[in-house]
Amino acid sequence: MYDVIVVGGGHAGIEAAMAAARMKKKTALVTMDLDMVGSMPCNPSVGGPAKGIVVREIDALGGIMPVAADRTALQFKMLNTTKGPGVWSLRVQSDKIAYKRFMKEALLQQENLDILEKGAARVWIEEGKAKGIECVDGTVIPSKTVVLTSGTYMTSSVLRGHTATKSGPEEQPTIDSLSESLREAGIRTFRLKTGTPCRVKKETIDFSKGEEQPGTDAFLRFSETTRPEDVLPFSEQEICHLIYTAPETHEIILNHLEDSAMYSGLVKGVGPRYCPSIEDKLVRFADKPRHQLFLEPESKELDTIYIQGFSTSMPCEVQEKMVHSLPGLEHCVIEKYAYAIEYDAIDPLQMKPSLESKVVENLFTAGQVNGTSGYEEAAGQGLIAGANAALKVAGQEPLVLRRDEAYIGVMIDDLSTKGTNEPYRLLTSRAEYRLLLRHDNADQRLLAKAHAVGLVSDARYEKFQEKMAKIDAAKKALAETHIKPDAAINARLAGLGYDPLRHGCSALELLKRPKITLSLLEAITADHYDEEVATAVEIDTKYAGYIEKARRDAAHMQAMEAKKLPQDLEYSKMDNLSLEARQKLDAIRPLTLGQASRISGINPSDIAILAMYIK
Structure with missing residues (x-):
């Protein structure tokens, strides 16, 4: 009897299995070929716009993809550096062979994790609950929870011209019975397509x-x-x-x-x-x-x-x-x-924000099977699904990231609230609080949460606290450093196109100006800051007004998220709601007023009526 069984050894499956194992749950990763774990059947890269920030978030949550990407990269490139920090994003060109090898070794060395080289034929479901899996060879493996990360391998066909061949990516086998077992339990599936160049x-x-x-x-x-x-x-x-x-x-x-x-x-x-x-x-x-x-x-x-x-x-x-x-x-x-x-995917509207199925209890799904595209989106979901499977076993509340906390939160909310009928891809434009969701501050947003649920070690958390102490000390020192309007500083300012200082000001005030950097101030104040600390201080200082506005907007959203919607509400009988609102609320069953407000077709007037009703 396992606590968590993870089906599939792709990017979602790896993160799910390692997250559950790090949280000290007895975990099994079921994959057809151990040598294919972490495979990159399409683009040999990690990161890019929005996706690179997801990888940073995976790192803050203790995941393995960021480490593997760094250690096996053939090229590092920071994108969008001519724009604001809200869209800066790292991309690496990956060595796909070294990446797979790194992931295989990481899995084999992970405590609390068994690797089972088997094909999963069916999810074992009884009385609306996942009980484990049935394998192609007839083996039945019981488990308290199941995380399905089957990627593009469910009833997949490779297509060229007028020819369709039953096969998974890179000539790997496909299994028809897996999605059949889901449909028999009431889970809706639909067909998606992706492709790869020569x-x-x-x-x-x-x-x-x-x-x-x-x-x-x-x-x-x-x-x-x-x-x-x-x-x-x-x-x-x-x-x-x-x-x-x-x-x-x-x-x-x-x-x-x-x-x-x-x-x-x-x-x-x-x-x-x-x-x-x-x-x-x-x-x-x-x-x-x-x-x-x-x-x-x-x-x-x-x-x-x-x-x-x-x-x-x-x-x-x-x-x-x-x-x-x-x-x-x-x-x-x-x-x-x-x-x-072409492959089977499940309707993400049938899953909770925790990535647990609304139809089958104890069944979690993550990755391309949820209708997404991309290694990074898959890995982010896998980590959350694995962590929440472990938390479910422990009888604890799930880890759900808000839209103002992580791109991973934006993605999962989009999927579970709006659904998708095409392969979903993360874009910076999908995040309304992208100035809060930056490449540089992923650890500030998520590491404490990860530590609280056991995803990150005490040593890593202590190091993070030391870094935050340095940032706070730097801001304090700059605020207490007085810059006098002497000839030397005014000459520097003139060189940057500024009028001379007429009155003294703090170094922190001066840093708010464009083109004024900490390295320039260091030459004046004789202080020196680590590059990481300097970047954090500069961004926080220069964008303080915009960041504060984004936080106020996010706080308003959080107030709506705090208003829980009972799951037995009879929306069809709420006559004051529009017909479309009644139909969509009844189909999606949102958990909070905030989630209801983001459903396509739900108007502000519907939300006002709903708020009054639950009050």
Whole structure:
């Protein structure tokens, strides 16, 4: 008898299993092939806009993805640095072979965790409760909770042209009976589609026809535990390349549209809006003369390049023509052809914000099976699902992150409140409090919560408290440091385009001005601050007014979240509510007034009536 069984060894499954095990629950990870854990069947990278902040949040919650990403990165790049700190985001080009190896070793060394190389045939459900799983070989494994992270492996088909092959990603087996067992229990499923570009041999590409895309020459990291010696030096990091589609590329694709699985009628599922196939891009954006593509290395151990942005479900012979029409790839050799994959996902409206099913008690779901796309979204959900399965076993309240606390909270709230009919992807625009949800402050938002439930060690928490003490001390010292309006400081200010100081002010007041940095003030005050501390102080000081406004707005939302909605409310009998509101409230059964307010189609007047009713 296990406390927690996790089905699936992808990015969600790894985080779920390790979270439950860290919380000292007897945990089993059931995966068909241990050598495939942490696989990157699509883009060999971690992070990016919004996603990079999710990885930082996973680190603050004690997860393993940030550590693996740092240790196995081929290139580090900080994105959006010309914009405000609310959208800064780290992205690494990953070594997909080293990443899998790192994850396998981490799982094998984790206490309280058993790895079972088996295929899960069915979730064992009795009287509306998950009791464990039934395996393909007939084995029945009992457990107090089950976390399903089956990714794109449920009833999946690989599609190319007019051909559909029953298979999971990277020629792994698929299982039909798993989603059948969910439907039998009353869980709704629907079909989704995703895809991946072809891989080409590196030595057959003429990179001189592309634009070099180097990383950022600085010590960057996802995990607070990573040290400079743990990462690849900048001088040894790989360089990606940018190219563009050619008119000939477009002509080939448009002439063969009916050969694409996407347009031949073979595809039934809905594809990702924000990462469409190249043929879909050409149809949707017919006015664009070209589309950008990135040539990205997959591993130091592989001679393959990933063509980012060139996903397709065309037949192999058409793919040959398409790829050879690209600049620098005229004579390249294709190592692995692109494909689309269709799979079963569950309706996320049937899950609670804790990621437990509303239909089957003790069943938690996470990752692409919940209708999301992306390794980072999957890992964030997996960590929350694993932690909440462990908390359920312990009889404790679930860990639910608010929209003003984490991008992970935004994602789970979106899924459980609004649902999705296409692969969901996190974007900075989805977060109304993104100035609060920054790359630099993930630990300030989440580490104390993680420590309280046992996800983070005492040693890590003490180190975090030391860092916060340094930040507070720095702010205090700057507030107490008086800057006199002498010739030296006024000369510096004039060089930055400022009028001279007429009266003295504190160093903290001066720091509020654009272009005034702590490094500049250090030359005046003779104080020195760690880079991490300096970044935190600068952002907090320069954006203080905006941050305070965001906190006030968030406090208003929290007041609505505090108003719980009884789960036995009969919305259909509330005549003053609009018909659409009654139908949607009855279907989704929101837990709080705040969650009800975010349901599509619910108007402010409906919320006012609902608030009056529950009062």
